[in-house]
Amino acid sequence: MQIIRDDKAGTLTLVPMTPDEIEKVGQMAKALKFGEKIVYGGIRTNHEDKLECIYFFAASKNRWKTTKHPSGGSSTEMVHIGGIKLELIGTSEEDQHGVERISDFCYYGSGGLILLNTIKVNNKTGLVLTGSLCKICQHPMTKLVECEWGICDKDASKCKHNYARGAIHGGGLEIGVGHCCKKCGRVKPMTGQEKKMSVADHHLAVEKELGVTILYKYMPGVTPSDLALMQDNN
Ligand SMILES: [Zn+2]
Numbered sequence: 001m002q003i004i005r006d007d008k009a010g011t012l013t014l015v016p017m018t019p020d021e022i023e024k025v026g027q028m029a030k031a032l033k034f035g036e037k038i039v040y041g042g043i044r045t046n047h048e049d050k051l052e053c054i055y056f057f058a059a060s061k062n063r064w065k066t067t068k069h070p071s072g073g074s075s076t077e078m079v080h081i082g083g084i085k086l087e088l089i090g091t092s093e094e095d096q097h098g099v100e101r102i103s104d105f106c107y108y109g110s111g112g113l114i115l116l117n118t119i120k121v122n123n124k125t126g127l128v129l130t131g132s133l134c135k136i137c138q139h140p141m142t143k144l145v146e147c148e149w150g151i152c153d154k155d156a157s158k159c160k161h162n163y164a165r166g167a168i169h170g171g172g173l174e175i176g177v178g179h180c181c182k183k184c185g186r187v188k189p190m191t192g193q194e195k196k197m198s199v200a201d202h203h204l205a206v207e208k209e210l211g212v213t214i215l216y217k218y219m220p221g222v223t224p225s226d227l228a229l230m231q232d233n234n
């Protein structure tokens, strides 16, 4: 699938490339009305835990099922009754980055994609989609923080923030402790002191303040304290 991103419009256009994709997208375009949702149905990863595809369902009844593979890795999939199932796989590497992004905002925020329009590209039917609509101005949104909190960046910039201390995502950290607005979810800009902290220091703060243990996928058995020690020794 080719994925055309328009960040300003808050849309993602899916253009089918393979015969199977052309058929599925055509069926979806026929079955769905504008404004209807294509439901996120989990992902498939390979043995390195890298995202291979996202499952989407249209016009079906759904429930969840997880399967562990003997070779390692697992897949969590939505079992669907009736309707249309789409395996979203990017055609190029760039398209696959788009798929990863869609996976993030669907998982953390939107739970699927909303059909806004259909489009003809090279004589093929494509789907113009968005993650969700801003609860204040109804603008389409495709960013993780926008979809997670249901508020677009423009309205978030007008928010009279009410910051509380807690876990934050992003800003170069997988997870950290910082101040985050309770209304729009946006993170308070870090102070000079916080910016100087290493990622390991931020993770240590998470462990101390929130009582959450952080494990590193590619460094089994290593904790943030170990990581901080390693950095001190360098
Ligand atoms: Zn808005």
Ligand SMILES: [Zn+2]
Binding pocket: 156, 159, 160, 161, 162, 181, 182, 183, 184, 185, 186
């Ligand atoms: Zn706010």
